[in-house]
Amino acid sequence: MAETREKLVDVKNLKKYFPLKNSMFKKGNQVVKAVDDVSFHIYKGETFGLVGESGCGKSTLGRTLNRLYDPTAGEICFDGNDIASLNNKQLQPYRKRIQMIFQDPYSSLNPYMTVEEIIDEPLEIHTRLSKGERKKIILDILEKVGLKKEDMEKFPHEFSGGQRQRIGIARALSTNPDFIICDEAISALDVSIQAQVINMLEDLQKELNLTYLFVAHDLSMVRHISDRIGVMYLGKMVEISKSDELYAKPLHPYTQALLSAIPIPDPIKAQNSKREIITGELPSPIEMEKGCRFRARCPFAKPICAEVDPTLKEVEDGHFVACHLY
Amino acid sequence: MSSNIEEKSNLLEVKKLRTSFYDGKSKLEAVRGIDFTVKKGEVLGIVGESGSGKSVMVKSILGIIPTNAKIDAGEIILDGKHIENLSKKDKRAIRGREIAMIFQDPMTALNPLKKAGDHLVELLIRVRGMKKKEAKNEAIELLRMVGIPSPETRVNQYPHEFSGGMRQRVLIAMALACNPKLLIADEPTTALDVTIQAQILELLKKLQTENDMSVVLITHDLGVVATICSRILVMYAGMVMEEGMAHEIFYSPKHPYTKALINSIPRVDGEKTRLKPIKGSAPSLTKVAKGCPFAERCELAIDKCFTEMPVYKSFSSTQKCMCFLAGEGDKLDG
Numbered sequence: 001m002a003e004t005r006e007k008l009v010d011v012k013n014l015k016k017y018f019p020l021k022n023s024m025f026k027k028g029n030q031v032v033k034a035v036d037d038v039s040f041h042i043y044k045g046e047t048f049g050l051v052g053e054s055g056c057g058k059s060t061l062g063r064t065l066n067r068l069y070d071p072t073a074g075e076i077c078f079d080g081n082d083i084a085s086l087n088n089k090q091l092q093p094y095r096k097r098i099q100m101i102f103q104d105p106y107s108s109l110n111p112y113m114t115v116e117e118i119i120d121e122p123l124e125i126h127t128r129l130s131k132g133e134r135k136k137i138i139l140d141i142l143e144k145v146g147l148k149k150e151d152m153e154k155f156p157h158e159f160s161g162g163q164r165q166r167i168g169i170a171r172a173l174s175t176n177p178d179f180i181i182c183d184e185a186i187s188a189l190d191v192s193i194q195a196q197v198i199n200m201l202e203d204l205q206k207e208l209n210l211t212y213l214f215v216a217h218d219l220s221m222v223r224h225i226s227d228r229i230g231v232m233y234l235g236k237m238v239e240i241s242k243s244d245e246l247y248a249k250p251l252h253p254y255t256q257a258l259l260s261a262i263p264i265p266d267p268i269k270a271q272n273s274k275r276e277i278i279t280g281e282l283p284s285p286i287e288m289e290k291g292c293r294f295r296a297r298c299p300f301a302k303p304i305c306a307e308v309d310p311t312l313k314e315v316e317d318g319h320f321v322a323c324h325l326y
Numbered sequence: 327m328s329s330n331i332e333e334k335s336n337l338l339e340v341k342k343l344r345t346s347f348y349d350g351k352s353k354l355e356a357v358r359g360i361d362f363t364v365k366k367g368e369v370l371g372i373v374g375e376s377g378s379g380k381s382v383m384v385k386s387i388l389g390i391i392p393t394n395a396k397i398d399a400g401e402i403i404l405d406g407k408h409i410e411n412l413s414k415k416d417k418r419a420i421r422g423r424e425i426a427m428i429f430q431d432p433m434t435a436l437n438p439l440k441k442a443g444d445h446l447v448e449l450l451i452r453v454r455g456m457k458k459k460e461a462k463n464e465a466i467e468l469l470r471m472v473g474i475p476s477p478e479t480r481v482n483q484y485p486h487e488f489s490g491g492m493r494q495r496v497l498i499a500m501a502l503a504c505n506p507k508l509l510i511a512d513e514p515t516t517a518l519d520v521t522i523q524a525q526i527l528e529l530l531k532k533l534q535t536e537n538d539m540s541v542v543l544i545t546h547d548l549g550v551v552a553t554i555c556s557r558i559l560v561m562y563a564g565m566v567m568e569e570g571m572a573h574e575i576f577y578s579p580k581h582p583y584t585k586a587l588i589n590s591i592p593r594v595d596g597e598k599t600r601l602k603p604i605k606g607s608a609p610s611l612t613k614v615a616k617g618c619p620f621a622e623r624c625e626l627a628i629d630k631c632f633t634e635m636p637v638y639k640s641f642s643s644t645q646k647c648m649c650f651l652a653g654e655g656d657k658l659d660g
Contacts, residue, residue: 053519053520053521053522054519160607160608162607163607190375190376190546190608191375191546191548191587191590191591192375192586192587192590192603192604193603193607194590194591194603195590195591195601195602195603195604196603196604196605198592198601198603199600199601199603202600217519217520219520219594220549220591220592220593220594221592223592223594223598224592224598224601244598247594257521258520258521259594260524261520261521261523261524262520262549262594263520263523263524263527263547263549263550263552263553264549264552264553264593264594264595265548265549265551265552265576265588265591265593266552266576266593266595267552267572267573267576268573269552269595270549270552270553271553275524275528277521277524277525277528278521278524278525279525281489281491281492281522282489
């Protein structure tokens with residue numbers, strides 16, 4: 001079934017390197033390989049989850065997809081067109097179709113603008129509608145995200161964190177996008193509020209036929225919302241699979257360690273479960289040696305892991321892993 | 327495990343504690359009459375959302391509340407001694423020696439201009455009266471104990487050379503330097519990645535058993551409490567809604583808030599179902615309502631809930647909860 005579905009986003013060999021500035025003391029062309037040769041695709045109407053520890057490049061990948069960052073190399077096909085090397089003017093029609101919801105509902109809304117102005121701004125840029133028509137759209141969107149008409153005149157500081165995130169979602173919806181990148185969109189919210197926002201995102205997806213890229217570090221929430229999940233480690237995609245299959249049968253040793261580290265909210269299960277606690281921490285992304293990047297922390301590392309960088313291969317139907325064990 | 331904890335004696339008793347913030351004429355009641363005990367050698371979890379007063383409460387115990395806040399009433403008894411009215415100097419003597427604290431953000435809790443080891447050395451000299459050289463050796467041992475590799479070199483490094491998880495280990499080493507009886511950990515793993523969180527929780531558990539310390543762990547993550555706590559307090563709007571052993575809270579919660587909280591989180595084990603959020607948001611504490619603070623968001627609230635404050639009902643020697651409807655054998659138990 002998966003093969004026949006239409007791909008909305010198709011990423012091929014995407015790289016994003018950040019050069020480190022040369023200082024008086026350090027010379028040379030050091031780079032941080034935040035996203036290094038990543039390929040994956042997202043089908044129309046699905047939610048693709050992206051997980052990994054901080055510093056693995058998941059946010060950079062999200063921001064490169066909507067061209068907040070310029071990719072170093074590779075292709076980003078959006079609805080069949082490569083947008084990786086378009087200039088700002090050529091990008092304009094795509095910006096309308098790709099929107100983003102940010103992590104921090106406190107700093108991602110301009111405190112000097114009213115809710116109406118915040119939601120209106122993208123409409124003003126991307127449409128030629130009159131003020132009255134735009135107002136109608138804004139009211140419609142506010143209702144969709146569960147805010148009231150009176151809220152239009154208010155400023156962001158008058159809202160709680162959960163409600164601010166609703167404003168951020170309303171802003172993202174205003175241009176009627178196809179694809180929304182949720183970069184840790186719920187991690188700043190309280191547990192009871194997270195569920196409200198997640199349910200709303202799910203309802204909106206059904207109603208408006210949206211495609212999500214859901215970037216997060218909360219693995220339980222990612223499992224809940226995603227159809228398929230990609231696991232990143234130090235700039236590489238190490239495993240891609242259907243969400244249920246990934247949690248039931250993780251293949252990559254890193255995914256296994258990551259999943260077993262999730263604390264389970266159930267005292268008996270939590271105390272009886274054997275947790276493989278992964279030792280060590282993420283190595284520096286600056287000077288990467290050849291071979292598999294996870295090998296220093298990997299309990300199954302073999303000699304070949306130090307020599308050859310494993311590539312992503314399909315071991316089971318729709319289940320990709322980059323590891324020499326398979 | 328649960329039975330022997332009941333028999334243990336109390337290390338810390340908090341009675342009717344009230345703490346408020348004052349701003350001119352207005353008053354914000356952050357902690358509204360809290361009673362609880364910490365037994366010797368137990369790990370007590372305090373769960374609550376932001377604004378539930380959990381951090382203000384432990385800061386009141388330590389005497390480190392901000393200057394615009396005041397303890398209005400209540401007793402705090404540590405190991406049989408009242409500590410709520412101690413002078414600044416006497417309170418200082420308790421902090422570090424008897425009660426130590428680990429803070430949430432390992433990035434800002436260390437002085438960036440001081441070497442990691444010097445944080446420890448200074449503490450050991452001041453509190454344990456060690457000589458400088460002796461203190462340095464002890465600092466290396468402490469770093470080794472909290473699992474920092476090659477502590478001999480690490481002791482001379484600055485905080486920016488440490489990762490988040492390693493900084494949290496340094497803070498744990500500082501907290502343990504003076505063998506406190508009680509360790510308060512305020513969201514110690516919230517800023518860390520899951521794999522590092524697992525390492526730190528394991529370490530806390532190990533050190534707690536080895537030193538027979540009591541630990542109060544404050545968190546909003548139910549997974550974390552289930553992993554290491556034996557007893558749990560559930561806080562909401564400055565009050566304890568429910569208290570019980572971990573298995574009581576997770577397998578037979580009595581308060582609608584506890585139930586709603588457990589139901590609102592997705593699980594990595596089990597079926598994927600639609601999440602059940604709690605409607606609305608936490609109440610403002612500047613104008614506190616007469617009735618139950620959770621009434622407005624409660625699915626089951628009756629008229630009485632809005633006008634009268636419920637009293638605690640006991641369900642076992644360890645479990646009690648503040649709700650009119652709990653244990654009435656009604657839809658609440660369904």
